[in-house]
Structures are given as structure tokens and as C-alpha cells.
Amino acid sequence: MIVNLIKIIIRFIILILLQVLIVQNIRLGSYIILFPYILFILLLPFETPKLLVLIIAFITGLTIDMFYDTAGMHAAACSLIGYLRYYILKLLSPREGYDQGMIPNVDSMGPIWFITYSALIIFVHNLFFFYLEIFRFNEFFKTLLRVILSSFGTFCFVYIVQFLFYKTDRNK
Amino acid sequence: MKNILIFLYKNNFFFIFLLLECICCVLLIKNNGYQGSSLLNSSNEISSKIYELQTNAKEYLLLKDENERLARMNTYLINRIKLGYAAIPLKTYVKNDTLYKQEYEFMSGKVINNTINKRSNYLTLNIGSAQGITHDMAIITTDGIVGIVKDVSENFSSAMSILHKDVRVNCQLKKDGIFGPLIWDGSDYRFSNLTDIPTHAKIKKGDTVITSSLSGIFPEGILVGFVESFEQKANESFYSVKVRLSADFKKINHVSVIKNNYKAERDSLELKSQIQSDR
Numbered sequence: 174m175i176v177n178l179i180k181i182i183i184r185f186i187i188l189i190l191l192q193v194l195i196v197q198n199i200r201l202g203s204y205i206i207l208f209p210y211i212l213f214i215l216l217l218p219f220e221t222p223k224l225l226v227l228i229i230a231f232i233t234g235l236t237i238d239m240f241y242d243t244a245g246m247h248a249a250a251c252s253l254i255g256y257l258r259y260y261i262l263k264l265l266s267p268r269e270g271y272d273q274g275m276i277p278n279v280d281s282m283g284p285i286w287f288i289t290y291s292a293l294i295i296f297v298h299n300l301f302f303f304y305l306e307i308f309r310f311n312e313f314f315k316t317l318l319r320v321i322l323s324s325f326g327t328f329c330f331v332y333i334v335q336f337l338f339y340k341t342d343r344n345k
Numbered sequence: 346m347k348n349i350l351i352f353l354y355k356n357n358f359f360f361i362f363l364l365l366e367c368i369c370c371v372l373l374i375k376n377n378g379y380q381g382s383s384l385l386n387s388s389n390e391i392s393s394k395i396y397e398l399q400t401n402a403k404e405y406l407l408l409k410d411e412n413e414r415l416a417r418m419n420t421y422l423i424n425r426i427k428l429g430y431a432a433i434p435l436k437t438y439v440k441n442d443t444l445y446k447q448e449y450e451f452m453s454g455k456v457i458n459n460t461i462n463k464r465s466n467y468l469t470l471n472i473g474s475a476q477g478i479t480h481d482m483a484i485i486t487t488d489g490i491v492g493i494v495k496d497v498s499e500n501f502s503s504a505m506s507i508l509h510k511d512v513r514v515n516c517q518l519k520k521d522g523i524f525g526p527l528i529w530d531g532s533d534y535r536f537s538n539l540t541d542i543p544t545h546a547k548i549k550k551g552d553t554v555i556t557s558s559l560s561g562i563f564p565e566g567i568l569v570g571f572v573e574s575f576e577q578k579a580n581e582s583f584y585s586v587k588v589r590l591s592a593d594f595k596k597i598n599h600v601s602v603i604k605n606n607y608k609a610e611r612d613s614l615e616l617k618s619q620i621q622s623d624r
Binding site: 193194197200201202203206223224227228231234238239240241242243244245246248249252253255256259305306307312315 | 357358359361362365366368369370371372373375376391392395396399460461462463464465467469503510531532533534595
């Protein structure tokens with residue numbers, strides 16, 4: 174239990190630093206902006222209480238906001254996905270339910286399940302975040318294009334990065 | 346009352362979610378104010394320390410460019426000092442200092458954080474109120490204008506870059522002084538748009554765009570960029586001019602912060618006459 178907790182905290186620090194020190198400096202034009210830190214919320218264990226997920230997501234968002242000068246924007250988007258994660262997991266649950274102590278990654282749930290799950294959450298996060306950032310509708314389609322391209326970019330990045338964590342799990 | 350409490354308790358997940366979203370909204374709205382909460386931006390202690398470490402490491406990679414720019418600036422400055430001029434005998438010419446007042450003061454600083462790919466981009470500088478920075482000061486590099494200071498802490502300051510959806514800088518064409526606001530459309534960090542240029546202006550590709558003194562923040566005549574293209578939209582009697590920015594926002598490192606010594610006086614005068622005419 175404590176080992177898991179330490180693992181989660183280390184994952185949190187690594188992902189925040191990855192986001193702030195490295196990914197923030199990857200510039201792929203103004204339409205693709207990557208947010209791989211969402212992976213932290215994606216990879217919380219299945220049996221985490223839903224209220225705790227919500228609060229952890231909110232704190233994650235606030236931490237990113239501190240670095241990005243966007244007080245409240247990431248926190249708002251993160252608490253939305255922290256809230257919706259419970260329902261999305263319910264929607265996607267296999268017939269026999271989730272096993273205890275499992276982590277939602279490719280290794281334990283299979284690639285198709287993980288792709289659906291992460292793509293949904295990443296898309297919701299980006300959709301909410303970019304419209305909140307612009308906060309007006311006169312650039313509607315430009316923002317939509319930005320949401321779609323950024324979601325796809327973040328998704329590819331997340332899919333690759335989660336293998337880093339899954340490998341350490343298997344060595345155990 | 347009891348029923349309400351039971352209802353709240355039953356749906357506590359949803360209501361805590363709503364509460365968190367409300368907190369976020371409050372933060373957002375507060376931060377949009379010109380001097381909103383400076384706790385949650387990158388001029389606070391922890392995040393600015395981390396950014397400073399990162400910049401220190403990154404600086405080594407940019408040393409070559411920076412040296413070249415400094416050398417260029419040096420030659421430019423050497424050409425302007427007395428060494429390069431013959432002395433005029435004092436009998437015929439007396440320079441009187443009272444003819445000039447120093448209107449703008451320059452302070453140098455270093456950018457420790459910079460973004461270019463968001464819709465509202467910010468910079469963090471390693472100088473703050475202890476070095477005399479206040480909000481509304483202009484930031485330039487030797488290449489061109491960069492942004493405007495927004496929040497200040499003791500040793501750091503956070504600034505809106507001109508690549509920000511709410512920043513409007515008054516600029517003019519160098520050759521005939523026709524002016525208009527410079528607004529960034531959010532698509533490419535190398536270009537910005539100069540709007541409201543009347544169609545009788547004779548614009549050519551490559552014309553120089555400089556700041557005008559209308560804003561009171563930037564001194565007049567600082568380089569902004571060069572005209573890339575221009576078009577007249579249907580139903581409008583103005584040109585929209587695409588300007589190639591002369592400052593390279595990907596490589597900003599050392600900047601000068603400009604203080605206008607007479608800004609307070611000018612602002613209070615302008616405000617006073619506006620209030621009088623409103624009556």
C-alpha cells in the first residue's frame with residue numbers, strides 16, 4: 174500500500190517536471206499543445222475513491238497553473254475530468270468488473286480499452302481547456318481545430334509515456 | 346432544511362465538483378484583473394526558482410547568439426560616443442544639459458520563462474520591485490518590442506508578451522506616421538497584425554513598423570517589425586497589415602525594461618481632462 178503511494182507521488186513529480194521543464198518547450202506550432210500530465214490522473218488506481226480522484230485532479234491542475242500563469246484554467250479542466258473519470262470507468266467496465274489493485278494501463282486492460290479510455294478523457298480536457306482559455310466564440314472553428322490536433326498529439330505522447338511506468342511495474 | 350441537507354449529502358460528489366469549479370472561476374476572474382492574485386503565477390517562489398535553474402542551464406546553449414548580438418550592439422554604441430567625434434571648441438558651442446530631460450530609463454533583465462504557443466503568452470523576468478520595476482513598463486530587446494509588465498513580486502516580475510490576446514500596442518508606419526493598434530491573432534508567433542490602417546496609406550512590402558508614442562508605455566520609434574503583406578477586407582475601409590516581428594520570440598534572453606519618468610504625470614492629466622469632459 175505504502176509502496177503504491179510512494180510510486181504515485183514519484184509519478185506525480187516526474188510528470189509535472191516533464192510537463193513544465195521539457196514539454197512546455199516543445200513547440201509544434203500554435204495548434205498542437207501537449208498536456209501529458211493528464212496521464213497522472215489517467216493512471217490513478219481503479220479503487221481510488223471518486224471524491225479523492227476529484228480532489229487530486231484539482232490539486233494537479235493548480236500545480237500546473239502555478240507554472241503556466243493560468244490561475245484556475247488547468248484546475249477547472251482537471252476537476253472536470255476528475256469528476257467524469259468515475260462515469261467513464263463505469264461506462265467502460267468489463268462484465269466481471271475491475272480487479273483489485275490494478276492500474277488502468279495498456280498492460281492490464283489491453284490497448285483497445287486504454288485507447289478508448291484515454292482518448293475520451295484527453296478530448297474532454299482539451300475541449301474544456303481551450304474554450305475556457307479563449308472564452309469567446311468568434312474563433313470557434315480555429316479553436317476546434319486546435320482541440321482536435323492537440324488531443325491527438327497529447328494522446329500519442331501519453332500512449333508512449335505510459336510504457337515507461339508500465340515497464341517498472343513488470344520488473345517488480 | 347433537513348431535506349436540503351440530506352439532498353446535499355446524497356449528491357456530495359457532484360456538489361464538491363461544482364464547488365471546485367466555482368473556486369477555479371473565482372481564480373480565473375481575479376487573475377484577469379490587471380493586478381490579480383500573484384500567488385498562483387510563475388513569479389512565486391517555488392516555480393520561479395525552478396525556472397531560474399532551467400534558464401541557467403539553457404543560457405549556455407544561447408551564448409553564441411547572445412555574444413554576436415552584444416558585439417553588434419557594442420559597435421553601434423561605440424560609434425555614438427565621443428571617441429568617434431571631433432571636439433568642437435567650447436567658445437563656439439556650449440552644450441547645456443537643461444535642454445534635455447531624461448524621459449525614459451532603461452534597466453536590463455533576463456527572461457527566465459517564456460511561452461509562445463498559447464493564446465495568451467507570458468514572460469517571467471528575474472527583476473522585480475526591489476530593482477524598481479512596477480506594472481505597465483515596456484520590455485524590449487535590441488531587436489524589437491517584447492511585452493508589458495503585468496505583476497511584480499520582490500525579485501521577479503511577470504509580463505504579458507505582445508503575443509497575448511488582450512495586448513494592443515499602438516504602432517505606426519515609419520515613413521508617414523500612420524498609426525493603428527497591433528493585435529496578435531494567435532496563429533503564428535512570427536507575425537502579428539497591424540489593424541485600422543486607412544486605405545489611402547501607401548504601403549509596400551518591407552516597410553518598417555515602429556512604436557508610436559500614443560500609448561505612453563513604449564518610447565516612440567522602437568522597431569516592431571516589417572510589413573509582410575496587407576489586405577482590405579470586404580465592407581471595410583481599413584487595411585489589415587501582416588507584420589513580421591523583428592524580435593525572435595523563440596530566442597529571447599536578455600531584455601531591457603523601460604521606465605517612463607513622466608507616465609504618472611501624463612496619465613493623471615489625461616484622466617483629469619477626461620473626467621471634466623464627461624461631466
